[in-house]
Amino acid sequence: AQSVTQPDIHITVSEGASLELRCNYSYGATPYLFWYVQSPGQGLQLLLKYFSGDTLVQGIKGFEAEFKRSQSSFNLRKPSVHWSDAAEYFCAVAFTGGGNKLTFGTGTQLKVEL
Amino acid sequence: GAVVSQHPSRVICKSGTSVKIECRSLDFQATTMFWYRQFPKQSLMLMATSNEGSKATYEQGVEKDKFLINHASLTLSTLTVTSAHPEDSSFYICSASGAGEQYFGPGTRLTVT
Numbered sequence: 001a002q003s004v005t006q007p008d009i010h011i012t013v014s015e016g017a018s019l020e021l022r023c024n025y026s027y028g029a030t031p032y033l034f035w036y037v038q039s040p041g042q043g044l045q046l047l048l049k050y051f052s053g054d055t056l057v058q059g060i061k062g063f064e065a066e067f068k069r070s071q072s073s074f075n076l077r078k079p080s081v082h083w084s085d086a087a088e089y090f091c092a093v094a095f096t097g098g099g100n101k102l103t104f105g106t107g108t109q110l111k112v113e114l
Numbered sequence: 115g116a117v118v119s120q121h122p123s124r125v126i127c128k129s130g131t132s133v134k135i136e137c138r139s140l141d142f143q144a145t146t147m148f149w150y151r152q153f154p155k156q157s158l159m160l161m162a163t164s165n166e167g168s169k170a171t172y173e174q175g176v177e178k179d180k181f182l183i184n185h186a187s188l189t190l191s192t193l194t195v196t197s198a199h200p201e202d203s204s205f206y207i208c209s210a211s212g213a214g215e216q217y218f219g220p221g222t223r224l225t226v227t
Contacts, residue, residue: 036218043118043207043218044158090157100146100211104157 002027004093006105014113015083021076021108023091031093033074034102035065038088047089050074061085086112116142118210120219127198127226135193135222137208142217143188144210149181152205152221164191198226 003026013019025031032051036044048059055067065076074091091105117140127133137147145166150158162172162183170183180202182194191210195202203226209216 041123041220043220044209045218046215049215100214100216101148101160101163102158102209102216103160106157 002031002093002095002103004091004103004105006089006091006108008108009106010109010111012111012113013081016080019076019078019081019085019110021089021091021110023074023076023105025072025074025091025093027072027093027095029096030069031095033065033067034092034094035059035063035074035076036090036092036104037061038090038107044090047076081110081112083112083114086110116140116210116212116215116217118208118217118219120206120208120222122222123220124223125225127224129199129226130197132194132196133198133224135195135206135208135224137191137193137210137219139189139210139212139217142210142212144191144212145188146211147185147191148209148211148216149183149191149193150207150209152207154205158207161193195224198224200226202226 005024034049035047038044047063048057050057050067089108092102119138121136147164149161152158161176162170164170164183164185166185172178185191207221209218
């Protein structure tokens with residue numbers, strides 16, 4: 001069965017430091033890949049997505065992610081974290097023929113130390 | 115970006131009663147809406163896919179008679195939790211599909227006492 005894994009449940013970084021959140025998927029073909037951010041009281045917001053083409057994807061708020069087919073990974077990165085980036089981050093995949101249904105990872109809670 | 119609203123944002127109900135949650139796409143038409151459930155500190159689990167004018171498609175393990183979904187228009191889908199019990203307490207999130215992307219509502223916190 002298809003699955004999405006986010007190995008890190010919690011991550012703490014200092015403001016201004018770089019960030020990398022890991023995401024791995026299990027699927028026989030290339031899925032559509034997404035990163036969402038969830039802040040308390042707000043809906044999930046799409047940071048970026050990968051469908052095809054350039055494997056390095058730029059998103060909003062200074063985030064980027066790189067699709068690595070050989071590693072079945074889609075890690076999220078940001079060169080310099082801001083205190084406002086503290087939130088829950090979810091990696092999600094949609095599989096071809098799945099009717100746009102998303103499968104979410106378990107999420108990574110990001111804490112930013114000032 | 116597209117806006118999806120949910121109402122109510124929080125609801126407390128007594129065990130055995132039913133609760134209706136509304137999901138609206140405010141500035142676009144959504145032929146497909148999705149309903150998710152999120153337990154504390156856990157991921158979103160897809161409950162069902164709702165298509166306008168047709169019956170919802172439920173994921174395995176989701177009781178369709180307990181979680182009634184109606185998608186009567188292109189901008190509104192409702193989830194009714196029937197005969198709610200404490201174990202139904204959760205965070206329910208809807209999303210609306212448009213332009214190849216899903217737009218999420220802010221969620222509804224249901225507490226069953």
